[in-house]
Structure formats: structure tokens, C-alpha cells
Amino acid sequence: MRALYIARRVVTELIRDKRTLALMFVAPVLIMFLMKLIFTQSASTSVKVATVDLNNNVRTTLNDIKHVAVSKKASNASAQQALRDQKVDAVIHETSASHYTITYANTDATKTSLVKAGFNAALTQNGMKTLKQTTVKLSRTVSQMAATIARLSPQAAAAMKQPKAKAQPRAKIKSRYNYGDKNTDFFDKIVPILMGFFVFFFVFLISGMALLKERTTGTLDRLLATPVRRGEIVLGYMISYGILALIQTVIIVLTTVGFMGVEITGSLGAVMVINFLLALVALAFGILLSTLAQSEFQMMQFIPIIVIPQIFFSGIVSLDSLASWVKDISYVLPLTYAGNAMTQIIMDGTKLTSLGVDIGVLLLFLLVLTGLNVRGMRRYRKV
Amino acid sequence: MTTRLIDLKHLQKKFGQQTVLADVSLHVDAGQILGLIGPSGAGKSTAIKIALGMEVADGGDALVLATHMPNRPLLGRIGYMAQDDSLYDALTGAENLRFFGRMKGVKKDALAADIAHVADVVDLTPALAKRVSGYSGGMRRRLSLAIALLGDPELLVLDEPTVGIDPALRRKIWHELHQLRDAGRGVLITTHVMDEAELTDEVALLLDGKVMAYDAPAKLEALYQVKTIEEVFLKAEGVA
Ligand SMILES: Nc1ncnc2c1ncn2[C@@H]1O[C@H](COP(=O)(O)OP(=O)(O)OP(=O)(O)O)[C@@H](O)[C@H]1O
Ligand SMILES: [Mg+2]
Numbered sequence: 232m233r234a235l236y237i238a239r240r241v242v243t244e245l246i247r248d249k250r251t252l253a254l255m256f257v258a259p260v261l262i263m264f265l266m267k268l269i270f271t272q273s274a275s276t277s278v279k280v281a282t283v284d285l286n287n288n289v290r291t292t293l294n295d296i297k298h299v300a301v302s303k304k305a306s307n308a309s310a311q312q313a314l315r316d317q318k319v320d321a322v323i324h325e326t327s328a329s330h331y332t333i334t335y336a337n338t339d340a341t342k343t344s345l346v347k348a349g350f351n352a353a354l355t356q357n358g359m360k361t362l363k364q365t366t367v368k369l370s371r372t373v374s375q376m377a378a379t380i381a382r383l384s385p386q387a388a389a390a391m392k393q394p395k396a397k398a399q400p401r402a403k404i405k406s407r408y409n410y411g412d413k414n415t416d417f418f419d420k421i422v423p424i425l426m427g428f429f430v431f432f433f434v435f436l437i438s439g440m441a442l443l444k445e446r447t448t449g450t451l452d453r454l455l456a457t458p459v460r461r462g463e464i465v466l467g468y469m470i471s472y473g474i475l476a477l478i479q480t481v482i483i484v485l486t487t488v489g490f491m492g493v494e495i496t497g498s499l500g501a502v503m504v505i506n507f508l509l510a511l512v513a514l515a516f517g518i519l520l521s522t523l524a525q526s527e528f529q530m531m532q533f534i535p536i537i538v539i540p541q542i543f544f545s546g547i548v549s550l551d552s553l554a555s556w557v558k559d560i561s562y563v564l565p566l567t568y569a570g571n572a573m574t575q576i577i578m579d580g581t582k583l584t585s586l587g588v589d590i591g592v593l594l595l596f597l598l599v600l601t602g603l604n605v606r607g608m609r610r611y612r613k614v
Numbered sequence: 615m616t617t618r619l620i621d622l623k624h625l626q627k628k629f630g631q632q633t634v635l636a637d638v639s640l641h642v643d644a645g646q647i648l649g650l651i652g653p654s655g656a657g658k659s660t661a662i663k664i665a666l667g668m669e670v671a672d673g674g675d676a677l678v679l680a681t682h683m684p685n686r687p688l689l690g691r692i693g694y695m696a697q698d699d700s701l702y703d704a705l706t707g708a709e710n711l712r713f714f715g716r717m718k719g720v721k722k723d724a725l726a727a728d729i730a731h732v733a734d735v736v737d738l739t740p741a742l743a744k745r746v747s748g749y750s751g752g753m754r755r756r757l758s759l760a761i762a763l764l765g766d767p768e769l770l771v772l773d774e775p776t777v778g779i780d781p782a783l784r785r786k787i788w789h790e791l792h793q794l795r796d797a798g799r800g801v802l803i804t805t806h807v808m809d810e811a812e813l814t815d816e817v818a819l820l821l822d823g824k825v826m827a828y829d830a831p832a833k834l835e836a837l838y839q840v841k842t843i844e845e846v847f848l849k850a851e852g853v854a
Contacts (some may be wrong), residue, residue, distance in 0.1 A: 233716065233717060448700055449700030457719075612684065
């Protein structure tokens with residue numbers, strides 16, 4: 232019962248603190264919006280392509296593609312010179328019928344991928360039967376290249392999606408390697424993790440600050456001078472910030488789906504459940520770490536130490552090639568499990584019931600951290 | 615025989631190398647006001663915190679309401695006012711009172727009447743609807759005192775309750791304390807205002823970690839052959 236009164240008080244205090252509310256609810260939306268802006272921006276990149284001995288039909292089709300400008304060169308040497316002079320971004324050389332050599336400047340990975348996509352589209356649109364075989368072969372190469380790019384240059388790979396989708400609506404190749412393949416589309420891959428990260432970050436920070444403030448202003452001492460149980464205080468905070476985290480989760484998930492146009496293969500509800508669970512872990516984590524901080528500024532110091540590293544270890548970057556001890560670090564970070572579960576739900580449509588391990592580990596985190604919090608309050612009152 | 619509400623026996627407390635309490639024994643009976651005086655840093659607040667179980671003593675025994683501290687359920691029967699005003703600034707005075715009333719376990723149907731009463735004692739009724747962030751220093755102190763009075767506790771532990779409170783209101787508060795005493799409550803109060811020490815039933819003077827003088831004000835004055843507790847204080851400290 233006391234826990235509910237504490238929760239009510241915390242919520243009242245929060246509602247009167249408009250800025251913190253704004254931080255929790257508006258900031259994530261703002262960041263999502265900015266990301267949307269930045270990632271769609273790259274779609275308007277345009278490229279110049281020099282062609283040598285290229286089939287006229289293909290060249291015209293390529294030239295008609297948005298953001299692609301084609302110039303014909305008499306010899307391969309002069310085309311390569313133009314490439315070196317940065318007058319063009321790529322050179323397409325038809326060495327013999329249906330055999331192409333494409334040289335990319337590759338100073339800007341976005342452009343490289345645009346050329347690739349554009350050329351593929353041109354070939355497909357041309358619809359020449361004789362070219363079909365080549366196209367298939369080429370598309371395979373391109374998909375391999377795209378995979379390489381995804382590894383080497385995340386943004387470029389992320390940007391690939393847009394021009395392709397626009398430039399080749401009827402292209403057959405598209406479905407084969409681009410959409411729905413997480414290895415080729417970096418941005419789709421990071422969205423679930425970023426979503427979880429925002430939930431974690433904001434809840435962690437604000438809940439930690441709240442309890443810290445209660446301690447530094449002395450109200451915690453006063454509270455502990457009443458017969459309230461330590462567990463009731465922790466529970467009160469969990470309830471109030473849990474409600475807040477729930478609202479925040481709904482906002483973040485809905486804006487991610489709405490703004491970013493991220494397709495969720497699985498159920499929206501499942502995404503929210505995982506995010507909410509992560510929020511509760513963040514809450515318990517924030518409360519725990521706030522006991523180690525003496526001031527708000529010291530609380531901020533945990534961000535680079537505790538919060539940021541999670542994003543690196545949570546699956547945004549593949550850890551497969553790293554030393555095993557580095558991989559082991561990721562096993563103790565809650566975001567790893569949330570990110571893993573969310574990726575599976577969003578990409579593969581996995582059901583919650585098949586994510587027992589991830590959910591179990593998150594629940595375990597929650598349980599252990601909450602227990603530690605109740606114990607940690609012993610520092611302020613022994614009973 | 616009267617009930618012993620607080621019984622501190624041979625308390626010892628060290629903070630690192632610094633011995634704050636060397637050997638402190640105090641007791642408060644039902645229907646008694648004990649004034650705890652002593653220079654700043656003497657360990658008055660520390661002794662109180664040990665009595666409430668907020669600090670652990672390194673030696674000795676702290677019995678409150680015949681129970682060894684720390685003890686959680688017992689805290690509901692004690693009204694404690696800390697030296698610093700810790701209040702929820704974003705809440706109004708009434709909301710602070712309601713919240714702490716609930717934490718103390720005041721019955722729901724009794725809470726409104728209780729809040730009205732304690733707010734009246736400290737003259738805060740007109741300001742109850744105001745946010746605490748807009749309170750003056752004295753108003754915060756009064757709200758703190760009102761919170762301590764909530765739930766009609768058997769024992770009041772007040773750490774410098776009248777700092778920043780004007781003489782008229784101070785008189786009113788002491789009037790209330792005397793009434794509570796006459797109703798059988800026990801009060802442990804610390805103060806730096808020696809006039810107030812005269813109003814207590816017994817005064818304990820804490821100095822160098824020990825209780826240097828401990829008796830009724832009049833008896834102490836006779837013992838030290840002076841007219842006021844202030845002079846007792848100064849003489850004991852060796853200033854005068
Ligand atoms: N948590 C603590 N850690 C270290 N030292 C402390 C702590 N609390 C109190 N002290 C020290 O113990 C001594 C007594 O402090 P205390 O607050 O009990 O004094 P006081 O008699 O209440 O003084 P005042 O009249 O100024 O309120 C001081 O020297 C103080 O520095
Ligand atoms: Mg003090």
C-alpha cells in the first residue's frame with residue numbers, strides 16, 4: 232500500500248517537472264526524426280557515370296534513371312582519366328557483348344552503391360534476353376559487394392535501400408538480395424537495437440537521478456524515519472517509473488514504426504513487451520547506480536562507462552571476429568538480450584514464446600538488480 | 615512508575631579517527647521533556663540518529679520504547695524532525711503532510727483531521743495549498759515540525775525545531791509541546807536557544823563526547839551557582 236503512495240508521489244513530482252517529462256517523451260521522438268532525416272538525405276545523392284563501348288539501349292536506360300548522369304567516352308583510357316580526375320564516379324566498360332567491367336571511384340560508398348543499383352536496374356529494365364544471364368551473375372556479385380560494404384561502411388549500406396527502391400520498381404534482382412536481408416541492410420538491423428537503447432538510456436538516467444535527488448535533499452532519510460519498508464520504496468519507484476517507461480516505450484515503438492517506416496515482421500505487441508522489460512531493467516539499474524553517485528554530475532559519469540558501451544556490444548557491430556573475452560562482455564549486458572530478441576521479432580517475426588532465453592535473462596537481471604536495490608538501501612537504514 | 619521511552623546507555627560512536635560520543639547515557643520518560651544542549655559538533659544529532667537507528671553505535675545500548683534499535687515498525691510511534699528540512703519541493707504543504715502521514719501509517723479517516731490540527735499548531739493552515747518550493751525558511755521548518763507531529767506519536771524527537779521561527783510562534787510551539795508532555799508523551803529536543811532549555815524538565819549538556827551536566831534546569835543553575843542555563847553552558851565549557 233505504501234508503495235502505491237510512493238509511486239503516486241513520484242508521478243505527481245514528475246508531472247510537475249515539465250522538462251524531465253519532455254526529455255523522456257519528446258527527446259526520443261526528436262532523435263528518431265533526425266535519424267530519419269539523415270538517412271533519407273542520402274537518397275538524393277547523384278552520380279556521374281562514364282561509359283565505354285556500352286550498348287546504346289542500356290546506356291539510355293541508365294541515363295534515364297534518377298540521380299544517374301551518363302557520359303560517353305571514346306576510349307577506356309580517357310574514361311579512367313576522368314575517374315582519376317574525379318569528374319565521374321564510375322566507369323562502365325562493355326569489354327565484349329554482355330561482359331562489363333565497372334570501376335568505382337569508391338570515395339563515397341553511397342555513390343558506389345547507387346551506381347551498382349542503377350546499372351542493375353538499367354540492365355533489367357532493358358529486358359534483353361541475352362543479357363539475362365549476365366544480370367543474374369552480376370546481381371550475385373553485387374550482393375556480395377553489398378555485403379562487403381555493409382561490413383566496411385555501414386552508412387553506405389543503409390543508404391543503398393532508398394535509391395534501389397526508387398530506381399528499379401520492376402527490377403527482379405531487388406528481392407533477391409536487398410530487402411529483408413539483414414546482412415545487406417545495416418539500418419534495418421540497427422533500428423531494433425537503437426530503439427531498445429533509447430528506452431534504456433532515458434529510463435536509466437531519469438530514474439537514477441530521481442532517487443539520487445531524494446537522497447541528496449534528505450527526504451530519503453526522512454522517509455526511512457517512518458516505518459516504511461525498504462522494499463516498498465524500491466517498489467514505489469519501480470511502479471511509477473514503470474508506468475512512465477511504458478508510455479515512453481509505446482511512443483518510441485510507434486514513432487519508429489511510423490516515422491522510420493521500419494517494417495515489423497513479428498507483432499508490435501511483442502516489441503513493446505521486450506522494450507518494457509528492458510525499461511524495467513534500466514530502471515533497476517539506474518536506481519542501483521544512483522547509490523554509488525554523490526551528485527547528479529556523478530550520475531552523468533556513468534553514461535560513458537555503463538550506457539554507451541552497451542550499444543557497441545549489443546549486436547550493432549558483429550562481434551564474431553573478436554576475441555572471445557570481448558564477446559563474453561556482451562553476455563553481461565542487458566541490451567544484448569533485448570537487442571537480440573527485438574531483432575528476431577522485427578526481422579524474422581519470431582514469437583515471444585520462442586524467445587524464452589532472452590526474456591528469462593532479462594527477468595533475471597530485473598530480479599537480481601531489484602534485490603540488490605532493496606539490500607543497498609541498508610546503507611541508509613538497517614531495518 | 616513512568617514508562618521509559620528512550621534509554622541510551624553508554625553510547626559510543628566514532629567517525630573514522632574522531633570519537634564523537636565517548637560515553638553518553640540519556641533517558642526520556644513518558645510525560646517528560648529532555649533538552650539536549652551542547653556546542654556545535656558535540657554530537658547531539660549523532661546521539662539522536664543512533665536512538666532512531668539511523669546510525670549504528672560502536673558501543674553501548676539504545677533502547678527506544680523498550681525495544682532495541684534499529685527496529686522498523688517502532689518508527690511509526692516516533693515523530694522525528696531532522697535538523698535539515700527535507701521536504702518534497704514540488705509538492706504542496708498539504709501533499710507533503712498527506713504523504714508522510716500515510717508513510718507513518720496514520721489511518722485514512724483520521725488523516726484529514728490530523729493534518730488540520732498539526733498545520734494549525736505551526737500556523738501553516740493558509741499556506742497548505744502552496745508548493746513548498748515557494749516557502750520561506752521558517753515555513754519549511756514549521757512544515758517539518760508539523761510532519762513530526764503527525765499521527766500523535768508517543769515520542770517526539772526534535773532536532774533544533776525552532777531555528778528560524780519567530781518568538782510568537784515559538785511560544786505557541788512550546789505551549790503545544792507542554793500540552794503533549796502533560797498528555798503523557800515524551801519529548802527529546804535539541805536546541806541552541808538557552809531560553810528554551812529553561813522550558814524543559816531536564817537538561818543534558820553534551821561536551822567532549824560525554825554528558826557533563828544532567829538535571830532539571832533549576833537544579834543545574836543552583837549547582838553551578840548561576841542564574842540561567844546559558845551561564846551553566848558557558849561555565850561548563852570553561853568560557854566564563
Ligand atoms: N556521517 C558522518 N561522517 C563523518 N563525521 C560525522 C558524520 N556525522 C557527524 N559527523 C561528525 O560528528 C560530529 C558531531 O556531529 P553532530 O551532527 O552530531 O553535531 P551536533 O551536536 O548535532 O552539532 P550542531 O549543533 O551543529 O547540529 C561532528 O564533528 C561531525 O563532523
Ligand atoms: Mg545537530
